[in-house]
Amino acid sequence: MTRLDFRGKEFVRNYHMSIPFHSLELQEGLSLGDDGFGGNLILNADNLLALKALLPHFANQVSCIFIDPPYNTGNENWIYNDNLNAPYIDEWLGNTVGIDDGLRHDKWCAMMWPRLWLLYELLSPDGSLWVTIDNNESYRLRAILEEIFGEAGFIAEISWCHTDSSANNARQFSEDYNTIYVFSKNPDWRPNYLAYPERQTHYENPDDDPRGPWFDGRDVSNPARRPNLQFTIPANAFMNTHSSHHLQPCVIEHGPIESPANGWRWSMETMEGKFATGELRISEDGTRVIKREYLREMAGLAPSSSWRPHFENGEKVWRTGHTRGAKSQLKRLFPERATADLFPTPKPVELLNYILQLATRPGDLVLDSFAGSGTTAHAVLEMNAATEDDARRFILVEMMDYCNTETAERVRRVINGTNNFDPIPGTFSYFTLGPALDAENILAGEDLPPYEQLGQYMYNLVTSEILNPETIDAENNYLGGTENTHVWMIYQPNANWLKSPEAALTLDFARQANEAYPGSRHIVIAAANFVGHKRIRDENLQIEFVSMPYALFS
Numbered sequence: 001m002t003r004l005d006f007r008g009k010e011f012v013r014n015y016h017m018s019i020p021f022h023s024l025e026l027q028e029g030l031s032l033g034d035d036g037f038g039g040n041l042i043l044n045a046d047n048l049l050a051l052k053a054l055l056p057h058f059a060n061q062v063s064c065i066f067i068d069p070p071y072n073t074g075n076e077n078w079i080y081n082d083n084l085n086a087p088y089i090d091e092w093l094g095n096t097v098g099i100d101d102g103l104r105h106d107k108w109c110a111m112m113w114p115r116l117w118l119l120y121e122l123l124s125p126d127g128s129l130w131v132t133i134d135n136n137e138s139y140r141l142r143a144i145l146e147e148i149f150g151e152a153g154f155i156a157e158i159s160w161c162h163t164d165s166s167a168n169n170a171r172q173f174s175e176d177y178n179t180i181y182v183f184s185k186n187p188d189w190r191p192n193y194l195a196y197p198e199r200q201t202h203y204e205n206p207d208d209d210p211r212g213p214w215f216d217g218r219d220v221s222n223p224a225r226r227p228n229l230q231f232t233i234p235a236n237a238f239m240n241t242h243s244s245h246h247l248q249p250c251v252i253e254h255g256p257i258e259s260p261a262n263g264w265r266w267s268m269e270t271m272e273g274k275f276a277t278g279e280l281r282i283s284e285d286g287t288r289v290i291k292r293e294y295l296r297e298m299a300g301l302a303p304s305s306s307w308r309p310h311f312e313n314g315e316k317v318w319r320t321g322h323t324r325g326a327k328s329q330l331k332r333l334f335p336e337r338a339t340a341d342l343f344p345t346p347k348p349v350e351l352l353n354y355i356l357q358l359a360t361r362p363g364d365l366v367l368d369s370f371a372g373s374g375t376t377a378h379a380v381l382e383m384n385a386a387t388e389d390d391a392r393r394f395i396l397v398e399m400m401d402y403c404n405t406e407t408a409e410r411v412r413r414v415i416n417g418t419n420n421f422d423p424i425p426g427t428f429s430y431f432t433l434g435p436a437l438d439a440e441n442i443l444a445g446e447d448l449p450p451y452e453q454l455g456q457y458m459y460n461l462v463t464s465e466i467l468n469p470e471t472i473d474a475e476n477n478y479l480g481g482t483e484n485t486h487v488w489m490i491y492q493p494n495a496n497w498l499k500s501p502e503a504a505l506t507l508d509f510a511r512q513a514n515e516a517y518p519g520s521r522h523i524v525i526a527a528a529n530f531v532g533h534k535r536i537r538d539e540n541l542q543i544e545f546v547s548m549p550y551a552l553f554s
Ligand SMILES: C[S@@+](CC[C@H](N)C(=O)[O-])C[C@H]1O[C@@H](n2cnc3c(N)ncnc32)[C@H](O)[C@@H]1O
Pocket: 045, 046, 047, 048, 068, 069, 070, 071, 078, 343, 345, 346, 347, 348, 369, 370, 371, 372, 373, 374, 375, 376, 397, 398, 399, 400
């Protein structure tokens, strides 16, 4: 595979693995409702840390990820502030990315790499990731995505016409399109097929067929060789005309119609029925059988990868919206603000709505980790309001202080309604980042996390699976498991206790675990291990010891 090289790549390659887990702290005063992790979430944090913090709760669970990261145009003020401890990267720390420093693209790639890896880990096996970008970084982004998802993970490169007016002052080309990449862990991933009236204008109903608009469509010959369906249709065999569904005597003037080479699609009897309803008819020259394809029977079409306005009944229709419209949507939600004070680069709700239609089903989880003005949440809420099905849920992440005043405030206004908008039912929980669950914090004896919280992180760390909190039994040091594997954690949030022999894996504990679930594999997370390999082998104990992620006895 062709790989993209960028400065700093060797340092960020596995960086996502070393980022410490953080707890997430609920801000009740900024939330609407109290559904917690079971409902919609808005996180005010750098997405590098936020995505890692989400992993223990949502790894492999997110069906649709939409991100609209900084395009790196040189005019934005995105800050490269990842705390990477490498000399090359140190010199970038805290730097606002400028257009002239020669490292602009490297920094952008180094910023995106670990975040895309974390998004990959959150994406469900049959989910899809959608990323908008323009020509400043598009080919680099695609190369990074192919490295993470593999070439087979590439699903589509969509051209989205984002403007309703070309730039008359452009020197070379008016850049009217953004690119949207679609990737999936599943190379056979398919979008939902939708109805596209503009691509179905060839359906008409000139003869008032009661089954609605139709066109002369599909082949009537069998795709496979079917000797039992090879028969000749005799002259005068059926009752209908060649031009209408109304029943009239059919006269085949040019004699019988021979079978296609493979045979017909249907038996003689079925064809008689179809001739009687007008679905099949004989061509005017009497040599062919023609089938009507009805619009109402169409299950939908695969979407085009070119998203631009189309005409319906002479009207220009912007199914995926445009940037100017997105700004006026915001203006209507925040009428008291001057236009210059509105979030400058929102995407239109229509764009997100269309992506949700293509990529989600009822009950799905949707994540946007570059949330900006919160368009994704707006679209999810609108979609939920329009259907009786299970609600889709959203998770937004925005690092800037305006997460409360722009991102969450927009969602509040959508839910509560404004003078210009009717309220749409919904709730969300607002979180900020808590302390890191790392060695330093834990050894300092401060902020020792409760059993359930550390248990969820450790369980995810050792199994890459999500722990069902209901299976946690702290008294018996049990976290949970599957049919064949059980995970135990010997832990109390007490620094002195953790340094005592009680916090170690002992032979008694190993035996009891084996007796509780005989024949299973047992993973035991503890501060120390007092059981030797020989004993485990001699007693045939299915025990694997995993050390707590900090050096208690150092
Ligand atoms: C192009 S805007 C997204 C606009 C959004 N799609 C909308 O419709 O409003 C990118 C957003 O990502 C945020 N962002 C940039 N880097 C981030 C990071 N590391 N973590 C979280 N948010 C970040 C920026 O603050 C900005 O609000």
